Amino acid sequence: MSDSRESNGPDNGATDPPGGETTDDLGGAQLRLAVPDMDCSSCAGKVEGALDREGVRSVDTRPTTGVVVLTYDPDVTDVEALTAAVESAGYAVADAESDGVADDLFTSPRAVATAVGGVFLAAGLVLEWLLPGLDPTFATIGGVGFLGPWAVTGASIAFLLAVAAAGPPILRNGLYSLRGLSLDIDLLMSVGVVAALLVDLPFEAATLAVLFSVAELLERYSIDRARTSLRELMELSPDEAVVIRDGDEETVPAESVATGERLAVRPGERVPLDGVVRKGSGAVDESPITGESVPAEKEPGDEVYAGSINEAGYLEVEATAPAEESTIARVVELVEAANGEETRAERFVDRFAGVYTPIVVVGAVATAALGPLLVGGGAETWFVRGLTLLVVACPCAFVISTPVSVVSGVTAAARNGVLIKGGEHLEAAGDVDAVALDKTGTLTRGELSVTDVVPLGDRDVDDVLACATAIERRSEHPVAAAIVARGEETGADPGDGGVTDGEGATDDDVTDDVEVTGFEALTGEGVRAELDGETHYAGKPSLFEDLGFDLSHAHVRSDGGVVRERDADGDGTDDTGASVTEPEPCDHGRYLDLASETIPRLQAEGKTVVLVGTETELEGVVAVADTVRPEAAWVVDRLHELGIDRVAMLTGDNERTARAIGERVGVDEVRAALLPEEKVDAVRELGAETEGGVAMVGDGINDAPALAAADVGIAMGAAGTDTAIETADVALMADDLTRLPYVVDLSSRASSTIRTNIGASLGVKALLAAGAPLGYVSVAMAVVVGDMGMSLGVTGNALRLGNVEPAEPPTADAAAAESNAEAAESNAEAAESNAEAAESNAETA
Numbered sequence: 001m002s003d004s005r006e007s008n009g010p011d012n013g014a015t016d017p018p019g020g021e022t023t024d025d026l027g028g029a030q031l032r033l034a035v036p037d038m039d040c041s042s043c044a045g046k047v048e049g050a051l052d053r054e055g056v057r058s059v060d061t062r063p064t065t066g067v068v069v070l071t072y073d074p075d076v077t078d079v080e081a082l083t084a085a086v087e088s089a090g091y092a093v094a095d096a097e098s099d100g101v102a103d104d105l106f107t108s109p110r111a112v113a114t115a116v117g118g119v120f121l122a123a124g125l126v127l128e129w130l131l132p133g134l135d136p137t138f139a140t141i142g143g144v145g146f147l148g149p150w151a152v153t154g155a156s157i158a159f160l161l162a163v164a165a166a167g168p169p170i171l172r173n174g175l176y177s178l179r180g181l182s183l184d185i186d187l188l189m190s191v192g193v194v195a196a197l198l199v200d201l202p203f204e205a206a207t208l209a210v211l212f213s214v215a216e217l218l219e220r221y222s223i224d225r226a227r228t229s230l231r232e233l234m235e236l237s238p239d240e241a242v243v244i245r246d247g248d249e250e251t252v253p254a255e256s257v258a259t260g261e262r263l264a265v266r267p268g269e270r271v272p273l274d275g276v277v278r279k280g281s282g283a284v285d286e287s288p289i290t291g292e293s294v295p296a297e298k299e300p301g302d303e304v305y306a307g308s309i310n311e312a313g314y315l316e317v318e319a320t321a322p323a324e325e326s327t328i329a330r331v332v333e334l335v336e337a338a339n340g341e342e343t344r345a346e347r348f349v350d351r352f353a354g355v356y357t358p359i360v361v362v363g364a365v366a367t368a369a370l371g372p373l374l375v376g377g378g379a380e381t382w383f384v385r386g387l388t389l390l391v392v393a394c395p396c397a398f399v400i401s402t403p404v405s406v407v408s409g410v411t412a413a414a415r416n417g418v419l420i421k422g423g424e425h426l427e428a429a430g431d432v433d434a435v436a437l438d439k440t441g442t443l444t445r446g447e448l449s450v451t452d453v454v455p456l457g458d459r460d461v462d463d464v465l466a467c468a469t470a471i472e473r474r475s476e477h478p479v480a481a482a483i484v485a486r487g488e489e490t491g492a493d494p495g496d497g498g499v500t501d502g503e504g505a506t507d508d509d510v511t512d513d514v515e516v517t518g519f520e521a522l523t524g525e526g527v528r529a530e531l532d533g534e535t536h537y538a539g540k541p542s543l544f545e546d547l548g549f550d551l552s553h554a555h556v557r558s559d560g561g562v563v564r565e566r567d568a569d570g571d572g573t574d575d576t577g578a579s580v581t582e583p584e585p586c587d588h589g590r591y592l593d594l595a596s597e598t599i600p601r602l603q604a605e606g607k608t609v610v611l612v613g614t615e616t617e618l619e620g621v622v623a624v625a626d627t628v629r630p631e632a633a634w635v636v637d638r639l640h641e642l643g644i645d646r647v648a649m650l651t652g653d654n655e656r657t658a659r660a661i662g663e664r665v666g667v668d669e670v671r672a673a674l675l676p677e678e679k680v681d682a683v684r685e686l687g688a689e690t691e692g693g694v695a696m697v698g699d700g701i702n703d704a705p706a707l708a709a710a711d712v713g714i715a716m717g718a719a720g721t722d723t724a725i726e727t728a729d730v731a732l733m734a735d736d737l738t739r740l741p742y743v744v745d746l747s748s749r750a751s752s753t754i755r756t757n758i759g760a761s762l763g764v765k766a767l768l769a770a771g772a773p774l775g776y777v778s779v780a781m782a783v784v785v786g787d788m789g790m791s792l793g794v795t796g797n798a799l800r801l802g803n804v805e806p807a808e809p810p811t812a813d814a815a816a817a818e819s820n821a822e823a824a825e826s827n828a829e830a831a832e833s834n835a836e837a838a839e840s841n842a843e844t845a
Contacts, residue, residue: 028057029074034094035086036066036101039223040399041342041350042184043091049180050089051082064407065227065336090176101224101231105217110169114213117166121210124158124203159202167193167209183357185394185787192390199383204779208391211780215788219396222795223404236288236307237328241272244316254306255323265315271304274326275317282313289327290417290734331733334421335414343423345754346402353395360393360769367773384779389772391782392765397790401757405798409750412802418739418746419718419731429712429730429743430751433692435644436683436706439651439658441699442716442737443665444626448478450486451607452623454598456554464620465490468612471529471538474519479608480527482624483538526610536614541599544611544618551595554618594621606657631738632665634809638741642748648686650679650696650706679706687711697740714743742806750801757794764790 038047044061047068051059055076060069072082083093105111127134137153174190177183189212196205241254242264249264254272257263262278265271271284283295286308295311298304304317306326323329342350368386372379406423413420420426440446453461469487472480518530525546526539537543541551592598598621599609607625611618636647648669651658658672671682683706687694693711696703707713707728715728717735732739768786771777 028071030069030071031079031082033068033070033083033086034066035068035091036094037091038063038066038068039220040396041346041403042182042399046089046176046180046182047086047091050085053077053085056082060337062336064223064403067336069337089180090173101227105221105224110213111217113165113169114210114217117162117164117206117210117213120158120162120165121206124155124162124206127153127158128155128203156202159206160197162206163193163197163202163209166213167205170209170212183361185396188361188390188393192387195383196387199380201380201384201387204384204387207780208387208783211783211788215783215791218788219400219791219795222792223400225795225799227407236270237323237326238270238272238307242266257319257323259319259322261319263317263319265304265310265317267310267312267314269310271306271308271310271315271317273306273317273319273323274321275304275319277302277304277315278318279316280314282315283311284315285309285311286734287417288415289331290736292417292734292736327733331414331419334419335410337422343402343406343427343754345427345758346423349395349398349402349758353399356765357393357395360389363769363773364389364393371773381775385773385775388777388779388782389769391779392768392772392777392786394787395765396787397794398758398761398765400791401761401794401798402754404795405750405754405757405801408798408801409746409753412804413743413746416739416742416806417733417736418743419728419733420743420747421729421731425712425729426747426750427754428693429695429747430749431692432695432712432744432747433644433690434646434648434686434694435639435740435744436648436650436686436694436696436710437667438679438696438698438703438706439649439653439661440626442697443632443649443661443667444628446626446699448482448608448624449627450482450622451625451627452602452621454592454621454623456556456592456613456618456620459619461620462490464612464622467531467536467619468538468610468622470514470516470531471519471527471536471612474516474529475521475527479610479624480538483610483622534614536612536619538610538612538622541594541609541611544613547615549613549618551599552593553591554594555591603656604660606653606660628661628664629737631809635737635740636666638807639744642741642744644744645690646686648682650674650682652676652679676703676705679703680709682706683709695744714740738809739806742804745807746801746804749804753798753801757797761790761794 035047038044038061040063044063047061048059051068051070055073057071057073061067062069068086070082086093134154170186170193171190173186177187177190189208193205193208196202196208237254239254240251241257243250243252243257244262244264257273263272263275267282277298277300279300281297281299284298284304285295286292286305288307288309289305296302298313298315303320304315305328306323307328364386366386367389368383371377371382371385375382402423406426409426410420410423413426420429437443450465453464455461455464465483465487468483472483475481514531515533516529516531517533518528518535520528522528522539522543525543526537528535528537530536537547545551594611602609602621602623605623605625607623610622610624611620612622613619639647646669647667648671649658649662649665649667650671652674653672655672658670662670674682683694683696687710695712695714696706696710697714697716698704698707699716707715712729714730714732716732716737718728718731718733730743732743765786768777768782772782
């Protein structure tokens, strides 16, 4: 890539400061400079060299976004001196708000000069090749070129004018490169243009100047297309906010809003800052941050994020963070920083280019100087071949092949609610062969809920829930909270043993008619309370065994009442297809063997069992579990389809619960009862047992050690969570497990794209380098194919990563239709088999 230093951004003399300045924790100042023309690693190297001076503590160049972030000692140097240092390397510094995209690229001074040069080049070609009879010879100057006298013709004058129009930026940039002792394309092209003029080859000089300038503009256009994806992220957060002050609404810049101020957000408007809804309700589209396409319902107390769109309803939002610290601002900053990190592929390309370019340059000089002596032929012919090889020496295409792929992949991921913290992590995720998944909050929702209710005696489901809710309401245990939530949800009322109208059920709705006294927590066993003067218990099966109950023979209603709430269709199975234990007949009606059948079955499914009853009567069984995400099994299947060899579940939960959930979601391996340090060991073991890397998926906080130990740490539900965003390699902004296969798919495609781009670039360069000394490659072909063509090709290929979209799990209807289709196909095969068997029997008879 070239060091195209013609500034197409805002004039440096604008009122705005050239950089955004902040102060770090060590007392140093941090400065952000927008350097739009710094668009390749070679450019970044020159800028770093110019800033290698006293007082500068660190320099972070981000060529794919045209930004330099540096930390310096304000007592030693200042912004003006640092800006001047960058400009001394030939790069104009734009104002701090510049996004590096040249909106006027094709109307810029360089574009106009290139167009003029193109006209003169075309005129010279017409005179020299199409209308040679109209090409006058004005003079012949002897001894100028070592190849012979210099004929001043109309065509040669046109070629010289083409060089005069298109060449100055190349020569000026070549001079900067010479000052910095940098063997880059600008220096090579400058040498080529000057040398061609000195030896009376004006056509070759004009061709180099014009076509190279065109290539520069097109390459900058390609880089701008990649930068535009980042600009789209930056534009998500509005510049202005409507603030409510003293009862009046006032429109102010978003950055001037203080934490704690209230904002008015009407339907159709974007939320300007992160905050909490204090008044109003409505649906908010959070897809710009989380990638979730379904609008989230927001009520007072709910969080909202800057950049999200209020679809319906008026909201008053209390700002909880300034504009520069909003979630979307942090995402943009991290995405921008990610594009400044070098991947393994980039480091390889840089090392290769450092060897390739000098070797080819030596080859070009040798071709021009030794060709006539060793092979024979005209000196002009060999000079042109050497000049062509000099053009081929530029490593532009394969130098930019990786950065544009990274910026395309990382920004595409951000648009879909996935924050990838750098090209290195994008590359690493593409090499993953094993994925380790935390259970709680990842494969499961991380929230306990009631899954089963088994009424006993003459009770029904609502009786059991009402009694359990009344007892557990005063407990602080998570299992108790799940039971109370279910009781409130169903509106079960212990006062009449029935169900309320189900609308607007409150705490009082459930317990109005029951006096609860004498509540006592039985450590390690359960709870006890007096309901209307009668002692009730809720707790472990062992608690009721101690009370003297025979859990192997628990009576149920003799009229065939509901045995298990989830056996809704009465077919003997629950909604997952698991068998449901049916009551057995006895002398007193029917009974369940809780000790040997019902309780072990529920526990085998990973559920916590709570019995409810009095000192003389068992009333029912309530099962509570952390529910498995409905998409978990699809995600595991999808990971296998994408080439992940092993999917393991790591959890601190007990073996029985872990096995039950692992079998349900289809993981290859379950490791249970793990302490945090044991999870780290498990991740390392997985990494040692696979050829590629291992990714760990967790909540980003509790699983931090395991995330750090993995090749790629992936945090779930990071939106609004500073720790997860800052510490994870990859952050899924929404609490959406379906984005995990998307990360693997996108990263795999990005790795493939990078390899394709590098391979194609090197292949084309090798062919051109081999063909140039033999005369099969012209100067124009070297520029158009080797420089312009390949640069556009690798950029276009990289931008295709922006079209990769997350796959969605099939809906319940689609899954049922697929299952029915498979069943129908199976039935058809069975029918065909039966028909063949019948035919065989008939023949035998």
